[in-house]
Amino acid sequence: MARWEPNAPERLSKAALELFAERGYENTTVIDIARRAGLTKSTFFRHFQDKREVLFGGSTLAGLLAGAIAAAPATATPIEAVTQAMDAAGRKAFTPDRREFSALRRSVIAAHAELQERDALKGLALTAAMTDALRERGVPDVTARVAAELGALAMKIAYERWIAAAAEDFGEAARRALDEVRAAIAS
Amino acid sequence: MARWEPNAPERLSKAALELFAERGYENTTVIDIARRAGLTKSTFFRHFQDKREVLFGGSTLAGLLAGAIAAAPATATPIEAVTQAMDAAGRKAFTPDRREFSALRRSVIAAHAELQERDALKGLALTAAMTDALRERGVPDVTARVAAELGALAMKIAYERWIAAAAEDFGEAARRALDEVRAAIAS
DNA sequence: TCCAGTGATGAGACTTGGTCCCATCACCGT
DNA sequence: ACGGTGATGGGACCAAGTCTCATCACTGGA
Numbered sequence: 001m002a003r004w005e006p007n008a009p010e011r012l013s014k015a016a017l018e019l020f021a022e023r024g025y026e027n028t029t030v031i032d033i034a035r036r037a038g039l040t041k042s043t044f045f046r047h048f049q050d051k052r053e054v055l056f057g058g059s060t061l062a063g064l065l066a067g068a069i070a071a072a073p074a075t076a077t078p079i080e081a082v083t084q085a086m087d088a089a090g091r092k093a094f095t096p097d098r099r100e101f102s103a104l105r106r107s108v109i110a111a112h113a114e115l116q117e118r119d120a121l122k123g124l125a126l127t128a129a130m131t132d133a134l135r136e137r138g139v140p141d142v143t144a145r146v147a148a149e150l151g152a153l154a155m156k157i158a159y160e161r162w163i164a165a166a167a168e169d170f171g172e173a174a175r176r177a178l179d180e181v182r183a184a185i186a187s
Numbered sequence: 188m189a190r191w192e193p194n195a196p197e198r199l200s201k202a203a204l205e206l207f208a209e210r211g212y213e214n215t216t217v218i219d220i221a222r223r224a225g226l227t228k229s230t231f232f233r234h235f236q237d238k239r240e241v242l243f244g245g246s247t248l249a250g251l252l253a254g255a256i257a258a259a260p261a262t263a264t265p266i267e268a269v270t271q272a273m274d275a276a277g278r279k280a281f282t283p284d285r286r287e288f289s290a291l292r293r294s295v296i297a298a299h300a301e302l303q304e305r306d307a308l309k310g311l312a313l314t315a316a317m318t319d320a321l322r323e324r325g326v327p328d329v330t331a332r333v334a335a336e337l338g339a340l341a342m343k344i345a346y347e348r349w350i351a352a353a354a355e356d357f358g359e360a361a362r363r364a365l366d367e368v369r370a371a372i373a374s
Numbered sequence: 375t376c377c378a379g380t381g382a383t384g385a386g387a388c389t390t391g392g393t394c395c396c397a398t399c400a401c402c403g404t
Numbered sequence: 405a406c407g408g409t410g411a412t413g414g415g416a417c418c419a420a421g422t423c424t425c426a427t428c429a430c431t432g433g434a
Contacts, residue, residue: 389422389423
């Protein structure tokens, strides 16, 4: 038997997403979120740096991508390593059971500039993590940055499609998007 | 004779940059900024949406880039259009006399996460503006996105170098960065 | 010359995000 | 039974941001 109801951060995130979807980000106070989770404002800020972070806390995506790039065979090209990173994301992060949650979360973010800013910075961090992981493999600086940017673009495109089309597997969508990106370069 | 001291937004931006550089973003209140500009908090928020925006207000860079892309010859490839956009940026935005200001501004932004978030979102807006301008030219969607991302990456690289090396012309740096990016794609 | 209109500014109340400190509570091991 | 530990609650406090109303300086017309 736990001392308190367990998983306070999870409960707060769930409550926050619900409330943001119901009445909007600006019309939801931190106290509202905490109350719905059966907690208080103090506890909220003990678990999350600020109000925005409650929608971004659980993500270990940067480490996942970087790990997959590091684990790619030494003979793999940068783009091949990035492809493996996106496969890993599809297997461990963007799983089918999280599609609905991701879609709701994305629509909430799209509706509020404050959340878009946080999302934009997290996106830059993802690209930076991939760039660093590629550099660790000995890929030259500019080449690493290009491969990471193209990978990030393919991920964005795949993410949009994965959320829009219920049936699709993320890894598959990402591979297809990356192919399209590479085809576009040729033109 | 003007009714009041003119250029309130400019004075506020100048005061803000000075104070952020002197004592840090977090240790500077909006009232401090307004006081140094000879104004009040009310007037500050009349000119700027929030405290962060005081460092980002004057920028018309998105329109500048989009305009240059739209104005490129119909025969120009996407990358050529993007190259012209960066030339335009070098001529009208990143002029030599603004280098020192840009360097200070950049160091302030780099020191505070809140400002980095705003900067990240503005960066996405730049890429989106270039993407839209390319689509207007009839460039297919994915091709437009790729060209805009590569252009944005080259701009980032050129901007870093332009700020670091006093002697360099931005347009020249951008063209060189874009060449490096294109060369990296081949590998 | 006087006066009303206009537009930018000032003043201050108010809500909320975020920080901080301290008290409290539930469980643990001894 | 008892003290330690760690998460929580409570509330004071400051700064960001909103809102409303008053004020001020100049403009243009009677």
